[in-house]
Amino acid sequence: MGGRYEIRFSGSGGQGMILAGIVMAEAASIFGDKNAVQSQSYGPESRGGASKAEVIISSDPIDYPKATAIDCMLALTQQACSKYYKDIKDDGMLIIDSDEVKEVPTGAFKIISLPILETARKDLGKIIVANIISLGVMTELTGIVSNEAMENAVLSRVPKPFLELNKKALQKGFSMAREQK
Amino acid sequence: MPNSKKKLLQGNEACVEGALYAGCDFFGGYPITPSTEIAEILSVRLPQRGGKFIQMEDEIASLGAVIGAALAGRKALTATSGPGFSLKQECLGYACIAEVPCVIINVMRGGPSTGYPTGPSQSDIMQAKWGTHGDHPAVALTPASVQEILTETVRAFNLSEKYRTPVIVLYDEIIGHMREPITIPEPGELEVINRAKPECAKEDYLPYDENYLVAPLAPFGEGYRYHVTGLNHKADGFPVNDSEIIRENNERIMRKIDENIEDIEKNEEVFLDDAEIGIFTVGSTARSARFAVNALRKEGIKAGLLRPLTIWPFPDKAVKKMADQVKFIVVPELNLGQMIGEVQRVGNGACEVLGINRVDGESIHPTQIIDLIKKHK
Numbered sequence: 001m002g003g004r005y006e007i008r009f010s011g012s013g014g015q016g017m018i019l020a021g022i023v024m025a026e027a028a029s030i031f032g033d034k035n036a037v038q039s040q041s042y043g044p045e046s047r048g049g050a051s052k053a054e055v056i057i058s059s060d061p062i063d064y065p066k067a068t069a070i071d072c073m074l075a076l077t078q079q080a081c082s083k084y085y086k087d088i089k090d091d092g093m094l095i096i097d098s099d100e101v102k103e104v105p106t107g108a109f110k111i112i113s114l115p116i117l118e119t120a121r122k123d124l125g126k127i128i129v130a131n132i133i134s135l136g137v138m139t140e141l142t143g144i145v146s147n148e149a150m151e152n153a154v155l156s157r158v159p160k161p162f163l164e165l166n167k168k169a170l171q172k173g174f175s176m177a178r179e180q181k
Numbered sequence: 182m183p184n185s186k187k188k189l190l191q192g193n194e195a196c197v198e199g200a201l202y203a204g205c206d207f208f209g210g211y212p213i214t215p216s217t218e219i220a221e222i223l224s225v226r227l228p229q230r231g232g233k234f235i236q237m238e239d240e241i242a243s244l245g246a247v248i249g250a251a252l253a254g255r256k257a258l259t260a261t262s263g264p265g266f267s268l269k270q271e272c273l274g275y276a277c278i279a280e281v282p283c284v285i286i287n288v289m290r291g292g293p294s295t296g297y298p299t300g301p302s303q304s305d306i307m308q309a310k311w312g313t314h315g316d317h318p319a320v321a322l323t324p325a326s327v328q329e330i331l332t333e334t335v336r337a338f339n340l341s342e343k344y345r346t347p348v349i350v351l352y353d354e355i356i357g358h359m360r361e362p363i364t365i366p367e368p369g370e371l372e373v374i375n376r377a378k379p380e381c382a383k384e385d386y387l388p389y390d391e392n393y394l395v396a397p398l399a400p401f402g403e404g405y406r407y408h409v410t411g412l413n414h415k416a417d418g419f420p421v422n423d424s425e426i427i428r429e430n431n432e433r434i435m436r437k438i439d440e441n442i443e444d445i446e447k448n449e450e451v452f453l454d455d456a457e458i459g460i461f462t463v464g465s466t467a468r469s470a471r472f473a474v475n476a477l478r479k480e481g482i483k484a485g486l487l488r489p490l491t492i493w494p495f496p497d498k499a500v501k502k503m504a505d506q507v508k509f510i511v512v513p514e515l516n517l518g519q520m521i522g523e524v525q526r527v528g529n530g531a532c533e534v535l536g537i538n539r540v541d542g543e544s545i546h547p548t549q550i551i552d553l554i555k556k557h558k
Contacts, residue, residue, distance in 0.1 A: 022189065022360060025189055025360055025362075026189045029187065029189060029361075029362040030187055030188070030189055030362060035361075035362070036189070036361070036362065037359055037360070037361050038189070038359060038360040038361075039355060039358065039359040039360075040358060040359075041299070042299055062361075063468045063469070063471040063472035063475070063547075064468055064469050064472040064544075064546075064547050065355060065359050065465070065468060065544075066355075066544050066546075068546070068547070068548075
């Protein structure tokens with residue numbers, strides 16, 4: 001399904017996976033020069049349950065808005081990982097939280113395991129920035145949007161009092177990913 | 182640098198932008214997933230510009246409030262989903278016979294009943310046409326992108342004001358909740374139609390004047406005295422038992438749509454000119470279909486797509502043309518077969534018609550369409 005770059009963010013409801021999807025789509029289409037479509041799937045509950053957001057990025061118009069063969073997927077919980085990893089394509093990438101995802105799926109895709117939630121809690125003191133760290137990791141590893149576009153997209157979505165925190169979280173994501181390269 | 186004109190908006194957010202662009206100044210509603218964002222955002226935006234937002238006690242009252250506001254001269258909107266749309270049917274019929282312009286957004290979710298609130302569906306296609314009893318005009322628009330939700334919401338208000346009839350905008354949860362970059366049009370860029378006002382003396386005003394196909398509608402409160410009822414009525418709006426007047430009015434409210442079908446109909450065609458295989462669908466499944474058509478064309482298979490943006494009145498002429506041209510037509514839909522019956526009716530045996538149906542809360546995947554066409558050709 002050429003020309004499409006497909007991303008899936010998955011975790012538990014309330015972890016900010018949908019916001020991560022929105023920011024990625026804005027980085028690509030508003031702060032970058034590509035087309036993007038973001039869609040989501042969630043249950044009737046407002047917290048908990050497996051939640052996912054998908055972003056399709058392309059230089060061409062995007063018809064089908066959902067994932068077909070995923071280039072890069074993030075999983076912050078075991079439940080989300082097990083439920084959603086099957087659509088990752090053979091040369092794709094799976095980014096997992098190293099503390100949460102213990103049953104690592106096997107496949108032809110690359111697996112990157114990082115302590116994203118622990119870093120959010122310990123280094124940044126706020127678990128809620130795990131999604132922003134994730135965006136940093138994904139941006140650095142995939143290069144699908146520039147680091148600058150991602151930073152602009154994150155900062156445009158964040159309320160002023162939390163600018164520094166989110167900036168730090170994003171930088172942390174960039175540097176964690178660089179160490180993996 | 183960011184492109185300042187482009188915004189990443191959700192379908193329901195674009196609906197609000199379209200409504201405000203069209204001059205909507207009243208919303209009466211009752212929140213329901215997956216349409217709630219429309220009510221939520223309008224509850225902030227309408228008061229900011231002097232409009233009124235009312236959350237009513239239920240969906241019946243919501244459309245009742247909308248009809249009242251519209252009769253008082255407002256451009257009035259309500260938004261709902263399948264279960265709420267069922268409740269609105271009573272007032273929908275009232276708006277049809279009383280000829281009250283208003284717009285109803287239905288973001289379709291799985292049913293029947295409360296069904297699957299967060300899952301997409303296209304199971305209200307027939308409810309939009311036949312949900313309320315009696316012969317009545319049905320106008321329903323089916324956008325398939327975030328940008329189109331904006332433009333079709335504007336068009337819904339325009340058609341509703343022009344023809345004094347309720348207009349429904351139908352889109353599924355996928356289109357309603359997904360986000361795409363869109364451009365919000367500048368004032369003047371899109372046509373905005375405002376209601377025709379009577380030119381006669383106030384005491385001579387007749388809300389259902391038989392000299393018109395669509396008589397001007399005077400706003401209540403400006404001194405025009407007239408009656409509004411759900412009963413069959415004569416020119417001044419009062420109930421009537423005269424069979425000739427009853428027939429004339431029942432036929433006229435249909436005729437005002439039928440005689441203007443070219444103004445109301447709107448289709449997109451993708452590679453249809455030389456197509457040997459046709460696809461007919463709307464909304465998110467039309468995006469799957471467009472994907473499938475592009476993929477099939479790359480393999481030399483001549484597939485084409487007919488995508489109505491007006492599903493009601495049904496695009497008989499365009500479907501007939503396609504049915505006479507192609508070997509078979511595929512109708513993918515997120516229900517167990519609603520549009521397909523209409524395609525078969527119009528095709529009348531000219532070609533085979535095959536359905537692809539899903540009611541599991543998932544979208545129709547392009548490969549489902551591609552595989553069926555390859556297998557069947």
